[in-house]
Amino acid sequence: DGSLDGHALSMLELLAQEAPVERFEEPVRRAAAGGAPADALARLGEARDHALSVRQxxxxxxxxxxxxxxxxxxxxxxxxxxxxxxxxKVITRR
Structure with missing residues (x-):
């Protein structure tokens, strides 16, 4: 889905998959490449930041x-x- 909602949903999917941090930038790049307006990209960036905070x-x-x-x-x-x-030995092993 190329919509902003679809890209934001992909952030939740990445969280559920325990994806590496780098993958959270992909929906933002796809939205930008698809010509999303600046305000939509800003909201998607916020969604990414929140998703990364939850991941942390x-x-x-x-x-x-x-x-x-x-x-x-x-x-x-x-x-x-x-x-x-x-x-x-038990104590030193720990």
Whole structure:
């Protein structure tokens, strides 16, 4: 779809696909190449910027989840019965 709505929808599709950052510029380029007016390109640029912000938030959330998962794993390991040497190895491994 060559409409502004179609290009904006492609931003959501890129988010859903977890596409690389570079791909978010493609709908803007296609709209410009299709002769979209300047105000439409500006709105599409805003949609791109918002999509990239959401993508960044998802990335940070994934990092936090990974960190919390590692913390839970470590806590679980520390609650298992170990002799002192084995416990120190678990701690240094983490």
């Amino acid at each position: 938030l998802f990335g940070r959330r994934q990092q936090r989840e990974a960190g919390l998962s590692a913390l839970v794993d470590t806590a679980r390991d520390l609650t298992l019965p170990y002799n002192l040497d084995a416990l120190l």
